[in-house]
Amino acid sequence: MERTREAVTTVLRWGILGPGRIAPRIVRGVGSCPRGEVVAVGSRDAARAAAFAATHGIPRSHGSYDALLADAEVDVVYVALPNHLHAEWTIRALEAGKHVLCEKPLALTVAEVDAIATAADRTGRLAVEAFMYLHHPQIIRAVELARSGALGPLELVQGSFSFFLTYPGDPRIDPSMGGGSLWDVGCYPVSFARRVAGEDPDRVGAFARFDERGVDRTFIGQMHFPGGLLAEFDCGFAAPDRQRLEIVGQAATLVLDSPFLTAPDGPPPSLALRRGDETTQVDVAAVDQVWAEVEDLTAAILDGTPPRVDLPFSRGSIAALVELDRAARRDAGLPEG
Numbered sequence: 202m203e204r205t206r207e208a209v210t211t212v213l214r215w216g217i218l219g220p221g222r223i224a225p226r227i228v229r230g231v232g233s234c235p236r237g238e239v240v241a242v243g244s245r246d247a248a249r250a251a252a253f254a255a256t257h258g259i260p261r262s263h264g265s266y267d268a269l270l271a272d273a274e275v276d277v278v279y280v281a282l283p284n285h286l287h288a289e290w291t292i293r294a295l296e297a298g299k300h301v302l303c304e305k306p307l308a309l310t311v312a313e314v315d316a317i318a319t320a321a322d323r324t325g326r327l328a329v330e331a332f333m334y335l336h337h338p339q340i341i342r343a344v345e346l347a348r349s350g351a352l353g354p355l356e357l358v359q360g361s362f363s364f365f366l367t368y369p370g371d372p373r374i375d376p377s378m379g380g381g382s383l384w385d386v387g388c389y390p391v392s393f394a395r396r397v398a399g400e401d402p403d404r405v406g407a408f409a410r411f412d413e414r415g416v417d418r419t420f421i422g423q424m425h426f427p428g429g430l431l432a433e434f435d436c437g438f439a440a441p442d443r444q445r446l447e448i449v450g451q452a453a454t455l456v457l458d459s460p461f462l463t464a465p466d467g468p469p470p471s472l473a474l475r476r477g478d479e480t481t482q483v484d485v486a487a488v489d490q491v492w493a494e495v496e497d498l499t500a501a502i503l504d505g506t507p508p509r510v511d512l513p514f515s516r517g518s519i520a521a522l523v524e525l526d527r528a529a530r531r532d533a534g535l536p537e538g
């Protein structure tokens with residue numbers, strides 16, 4: 202079905218699926234957007250939904266995910282569930298006539314992304330992966346500079362993202378819920394390298410330390426792109442807080458010291474250009490990237506602009522993650538997922 206602009210609605214009404222750790226950020230992001238309001242939240246537990254609604258001033262709460270999807274006064278659903286539920290609830294929301302912002306990773310297989318794309322086409326609704334960092338001006342500028350030739354011919358992209366995961370029973374360390382540091386935080390440097398390359402890797406290599414349940418706690422990966430660019434990254438749940446990106450060209454290097462979680466959820470943005478012995482800071486606006494992500498989807502729905510993170514981009518990210526995961530499992534002698 203061809204997508205049409207929302208003729209009547211000028212303020213999008215958001216519903217949240219899953220009142221967990223990340224959900225308050227979307228309340229903040231939508232709250233800063235003049236064309237959006239959070240009107241409902243759905244949980245498997247009615248009391249949990251009601252408590253979240255009361256805390257965040259949300260008018261309606263629902264005691265099941267189906268009830269939220271049946272709420273006729275919700276236009277956009279934010280899927281903030283554990284990874285293994287992303288594809289299923291994105292498709293169900295699309296089929297209920299809602300647009301969807303789904304947390305990363307959008308899915309755990311390429312077939313799931315294809316099923317989402319089919320549902321989006323069929324229903325004429327948008328489904329977008331919530332890679333909030335890709336909406337930050339520092340990332341947009343870094344990619345622009347790298348792709349403009351300002352760094353000379355590009356050689357290498359490096360990225361790191363790690364933290365100590367200490368919650369027992371966390372879905373992120375559950376193999377049946379799409380657990381593992383690659384899916385949770387490795388997806389950031391992988392998506393960034395693909396953004397810089399402007400294409401998908403044709404070869405990958407990877408090693409990981411897996412726990413006794415086959416969940417990767419520390420992961421290192423490498424990607425080779427058809428145009429010659431090389432990328433490497435590490436990620437993990439067993440090392441101190443680290444986030445960094447470097448784009449290395451023959452003439453200059455760009456360094457981002459807080460690329461993924463920036464203020465107000467992390468340090469301020471920092472984009473430095475190193476040429477020889479000289480380092481200059483590139484001016485970038487310090488905005489809430491969750492707000493920027495909400496604005497982007499709002500414009501896509503109401504004004505018909507293309508979303509910054511589209512489904513073909515997400516499909517490429519998931520394909521790369523699947524191949525990286527397989528490579529590390531093969532190396533460790535584990536069954537490939």
Ligand SMILES: NC(=O)c1ccc[n+]([C@@H]2O[C@H](COP(=O)([O-])OP(=O)(O)OC[C@H]3O[C@@H](n4cnc5c(N)ncnc54)[C@H](OP(=O)(O)O)[C@@H]3O)[C@@H](O)[C@H]2O)c1
Nearest residue numbers: 219220221222223224244245246249281282283284304305
């Ligand atoms: N973009 C980002 O910056 C960012 C940051 C953190 C997380 N994330 C992503 O956002 C998603 C949610 O992360 P989170 O940290 O908010 O997750 P979480 O708090 O562990 O779980 C979110 C909600 O999922 C629901 N849920 C449904 N089935 C569940 C199950 N079997 N076990 C546990 N919870 C279940 C729970 O809600 P009810 O039980 O109330 O229904 C829970 O509150 C993940 O995919 C993660 O990768 C993104």
